[in-house]
Amino acid sequence: MITSLFVIGTVLIVFLYYRANWTSIRSSASVFASSKFWIGIFILITGFIISSIQPFNMERVDAGHVGIKVNLTGDNRGVSKFEYKTGWVIYNTWISKLYEFPTFQQHIDYPEQQVITKGGFSATIKPSFNYSLKPGDVGDMFQNLRLGIKEIEQQWLQTAIVGTVNDVANKWAVDDIFNQREKFESDIVAEANKRVAKWFTISQLRTNIIPPAALQQSIEAKTKAIQEVQVAENQRLVAIAEGDRKIAQARADSAAQVIAAAGEAEAIRRKQVSLNSTYIDYLKIQKWDGKLPQVQTGNGGLILNLDKRND
Structure with a gap:
């Protein structure tokens, strides 16, 4: 930045110099014949040379940083002679150096x-x-x-x-x-x-x-074996649970059959108790259609028709 300021300053000085002496330069037989013209050129060239070799620099130590300006001359150069700096710092690069160290993560x-x-x-x-x-x-x-x-x-x-x-x-x-x-x-x-x-x-x-590759393969094999054991254990638990379910279902079905059989036996017992001879005769009468049976005697005997009545 200091170099840029030197260049701008040099150009500004030359411009002001020509502006102040322009009348005198124009009054000469030729612009290039005027000594003042060449003085301006000399100032410009000299300014550029100084700008290119000047040792000063200006830097800014940003927030969150610690700046250390270190001397490069003397018996203890770079070791004991340093200064903490913040903000804008101007220093001579020939005899000192600026280091920035961040203090945030x-x-x-x-x-x-x-x-x-x-x-x-x-x-x-x-x-x-x-x-x-x-x-x-x-x-x-x-x-x-x-x-x-x-x-x-x-x-x-x-x-x-x-x-x-x-x-x-x-x-x-x-x-x-x-x-x-x-x-x-x-x-x-x-x-x-x-x-x-x-x-x-x-x-x-x-x-x-x-x-390492060999250990990686061993770890993968061990992991696979553990997974397979876990799968087998899960299958075993599923099989046990399924067997318990079937046993419970069988017990439930057996109990239902026992209950049904007991009910049926009780129903039969009660029917047997209620079936006396009078009730049986009553049921026969309820089912009779009013027709008497026709009976044929043995050995080609007569056929008796009990249904016909004598007039």
């Missing part, structure tokens, strides 16, 4: 790394996490690391996080890692915060751990 993803778990199994991780800097300790961090935040992320912080994951994984068996991943990653966060607590706070860490 940042997210970072690291590339795949190999770690060794308990028992010597190798696994692949691709850690991702959030971190935040402690604003009051940024100067101390810079004194020790002498790097910008991006360099710190890819060097010191990456080494600390990957080393923590590796050390914690060495204490966990592979099966336990995948069966208790939340606890495994919680242990990593706790250990990481012990190691970087001086300057950083780590949170929301995910290892995205991938087991």
Whole structure:
């Protein structure tokens, strides 16, 4: 931005110079023959040269950031001579440098790394996490690391996080890692915060751990076996329930038949009690149609017609 201001200032000065001396320049036999014309050109060229090599720069330290202006000269350059800055900052790039460090949460993803778990199994991780800097300790961090935040992320912080994951994984068996991943990653966060607590706070860490191919197949086979056992157990329970239902249904049908038979027996008993000889004769009379039977005697005898009456 300072360079742009120098260029604009140079052009403005040249413009004002020509405006003030234009009458004198025009009065010459030729514009190019006027010394004042070439003085203006000299001022313009000189201004452009100064603009291109001038060492000053102006930057704004945004909200949520800590700015550190570091001296690049002296016996303790870049180590002990620094100043905290906020807002717009003008500095000489030849003798100082401005670093910005964000103090709000940042997210970072690291590339795949190999770690060794308990028992010597190798696994692949691709850690991702959030971190935040402690604003009051940024100067101390810079004194020790002498790097910008991006360099710190890819060097010191990456080494600390990957080393923590590796050390914690060495204490966990592979099966336990995948069966208790939340606890495994919680242990990593706790250990990481012990190691970087001086300057950083780590949170929301995910290892995205991938087991080796042989172990992956073993886990899938184990999961499949467990599922098959669960299916068989469910089928057994269904069969038991179906058998109990059929038994209950059979009992209900048998009870119904017993009740029906008992009712029928009782009905027969009552009919037998009520069937005396008088009642039977009465039923015969009720069913007689008024015709007497015709009877033939034996040995080709006479046929008696009881229905005919003598006149």
